[in-house]
Amino acid sequence: xxxxxxxxxxxxxxxxxxxxxxxxxxxxxxxxxxxxxxxxxxxxxxxxxxxxxxxxxxxxxxxxxxxxxxxxxxxxxxxxxxxxxxxxxxxxxxxxxxxxxxxxxxxxxxxxxxxxxxxxxxxxxxxxxxxxxxxxxxxxxxxxxxxxxxxxxxxxxxxxxxxxxxxxxxxxxxxxxxxxxxx
Numbered sequence: 005x006x007x008x009x010x011x012x013x014x015x016x017x018x019x020x021x022x023x024x025x026x027x028x029x030x031x032x033x034x035x036x037x038x039x040x041x042x043x044x045x046x047x048x049x050x051x052x053x054x055x056x057x058x059x060x061x062x063x064x065x066x067x068x069x070x071x072x073x074x075x076x077x078x079x080x081x082x083x084x085x086x087x088x089x090x091x092x093x094x095x096x097x098x099x100x101x102x103x104x105x106x107x108x109x110x111x112x113x114x115x116x117x118x119x120x121x122x123x124x125x126x127x128x129x130x131x132x133x134x135x136x137x138x139x140x141x142x143x144x145x146x147x148x149x150x151x152x153x154x155x156x157x158x159x160x161x162x163x164x165x166x167x168x169x170x171x172x173x174x175x176x177x178x179x180x181x182x183x184x185x186x187x
Contacts (some may be wrong), residue, residue, distance in 0.1 A: 008121055010172055017052075020125045027040050028173060032187065033051060033185065034049065034067055034185075035048075035184060035186070036048070036183065037141075038182050039040070039179065040080070040179070040182070041179040041180065043062070043066065043068065043174055043177050044068075044081065045065055047062070047082070048063075048183065054131060056089045057087070057088055058089075058103075060083070060105075060107075061082070064081055066078055066079035066111060068170050069115075070076070082111055083107060084128050085107030085127060086106060087129060087134075088103060089103045090103065090104065093147065098135065099137075100135075101133040103130070103131055104129065105128070105132040106128055107126070107127040108124070108127055109127035109149045109151055110128070111123055111124075111127055119155065119156070123153035123154075124150025124152065126151070128147060128148050129147040130146055130147075131144055131145025131146065139185045140183070140185075141184075141185055142183070143179060143180070143181035145178070145179045146175060146176065146177075146179065147179060149168060150168075152165055152166065153168045154166075155166075
């Protein structure tokens with residue numbers, strides 16, 4: 005497990021170092037919350053840049069293969085997304101914001117019938133953010149990953165670069181974030 009955490013920290017540092025860091029803005033508003041899905045569970049931080057843009061950072065336990073008994077321990081995954089609000093619907097004290105955005109992903113994850121491995125690639129999200137006039141907000145979304153993974157090949161005594169199939173197949177698995185907004 006310690007090796008898994010070390011690999012996740014390396015992935016996180018590489019991703020943040022590659023330009024996935026939110027830039028400072030005049031608005032100091034942000035949201036912190038939890039991530040829930042059949043894909044995994046974890047924590048989220050969203051930096052609100054302005055009325056139409058926010059950066060989303062999620063770190064979660066990748067449950068791929070665990071729920072079906074293929075693996076005994078979860079992997080770890082990090083996603084960064086620059087989300088753009090393209091439609092806002094206001095009703096009394098309720099607001100629904102529809103958003104989508106590109107980003108990056110990395111982690112030590114499992115894929116169909118293969119051992120856990122390092123993966124990295126591009127990430128995309130589409131969703132709806134529900135605000136009730138309170139600080140508590142709910143986000144319902146779908147996401148996909150176009151990523152590659154490194155698999156250790158003992159037969160050839162080397163490493164293989166392979167496509168991360170689960171990134172596309174898990175597109176229709178919904179994600180829920182329960183967020184608390186500060187400021």
